[in-house]
Amino acid sequence: MLAFSEKTEAQFQELVARYPEDQRQAALLPTLWLAQEEWGWLSPETMRYVAQRIGVTPAHVLGVATFYTMFLTEKPGEHLLEVCTSVSCCMTGGRETLRSLCDKLGIEPGQTTPDGKFTVRAAECLGSCDTSPMMQVDNDAYVENLNEEKLVALISELSDKPWGTRTKLASFTAAGDRRL
């Protein structure tokens, strides 16, 4: 039987308290996030566990999880690379960047490398149109103003990082990219 780690359990309790007591279901999306960050993706077993913790049916959880693109109901590679190809990025090199990334990894968009390291997908507008071409890494960090050099450096930097290392992309938060 699955169970959240102690740290995640504490976050879960804090989360549930944000919503009215009789509206526990409101915590579903945030709880799916906790589960996905804990186990890397949402397996059927994970979704059953979340259903039980929230008090909804597993079918409801499956319906919700598959509705949203960021919830991964199939096991992805260790790193998820999503290049924006929406309108503005499409005008400024997004598709070419996606192509180049795929060529470097020897896969097509939507696929995972044979070593299970990288999954590449096209994304819809990520709200970073002014720093196109850009991509999101592991549902987290944005890597912006991409060029060939950066793609190569990114692949090599990520190659050494196992799944779950919160992507602090040292080389990409440097000057020139937007800082927080």
Place this chain on the structure above:
Amino acid sequence: MAFQKVVSRHFDVPNAHDIAVYESLGGYQAARKALAMEPGAIIEEVKTSGLRGRGGAGFPAGMKWSFIPKDSPKPKYLVVNSDESEPGTFKDRKLIECDPHSLIEGVIISCFAFGSHQAYIYIRGEFNQQRIHLNDAIQQAYDKGYLGDNVFGTGYTIHLSTHRGAGAYICGEETALLESLEGKKGQPRLKPPFPATHGLFQSPTVVNNVETIATVPWIIANGGAAYAAMGTEKAKGTRLMSVSGHINKPGVYEIEMGMPFKDFLAENLGGVWKGRTLKAVIPGGSSCPILTAEEAMNLTLDPEAIAAIGSMAGSGGMMVIDDQTCMVDLLEDLTHFYAHESCGQCTPCREGTDWLYKIIRRIESGRGTAQDLDDILDIADNMEGKTICALAAAATMPTRSYIKKFRDEFVAHFEHRGCPYKQAKVPAGAGA
């Protein structure tokens, strides 16, 4: 009154996201002032300012708040829409990154104005770093006693937390957002009833955009009249524009309502990139009908002027397009977006957006015929006004405008049996 920056006034101040810096700039004084006011007087001040929603629909903010029933026994909610997924739009992200406390201060004032004790900021799942950043700012406000059970020592309670979405454009539509917040698929609700009476958890709810709420502290500090003194007769004040595409200086700019596009392009945006010529402009996000260069160059940037030539000010997501761009290719990418993002509840939208995309892809690949254009317009007729939410129209309206204004490019695709501009190496949305 001469133009001055309102919501972007702290964008260039280093570390304005830190509460100490924010307060040194006069931050949280407006909230203190507001909490000493009559709630009704706050709403009046916002009405006087003429502030309209910045999420796309442009509904007057003060009026929206006044629809919240005063005598309801149910709790009232404020939900801030930070889903920001309309292609071409990234202003709310910038605001959260640079000046999160102005949003939090706006939340405090707004909640007090219409009697809410609980607010949620629904933030798109992709903005994970921004969410963490915003959570830090919220924690600072709690630590100072500006949020919690005794806001500024007044005894008034306001709780605020972020709520992370998970990747769905449709969750920007306010009722889909509420469904999503309730732990369901983000599928829009039939209206009426409206969120003002049956919103989050079937309780009275105000949904406002990030920029709308972040403008409120300035209005309370400086007075609604000072805000209304900027802009045009009908469109008051200033707004943020997210500008991207083929320009030299993409980014977020605050402009006074009614600024001529021509000046904006030359003075702020540094002109069209690579020394090329302007071909077209999408004025307010991908859902807005496209403008030709000529239309754009004669335009002033305010909702009325943009509506007068058949487009929309929308979310302020402006995309500038140069003369080397294939409009059919661009439309293929655009229709792919709507086909991908339709929530699937309404048959005309679910099927229609997909047909539009497939037909336009066929034209782009050189296998289209003149009949296709008639079919597209016929499909559009059968989508508009026949669906639960505005996503269907958000796909058909731009589609119509591309065909109307750049018909010769579609015809060229039929004649050349392919794309005369063909440079694209990957079909739109492959692998999405």
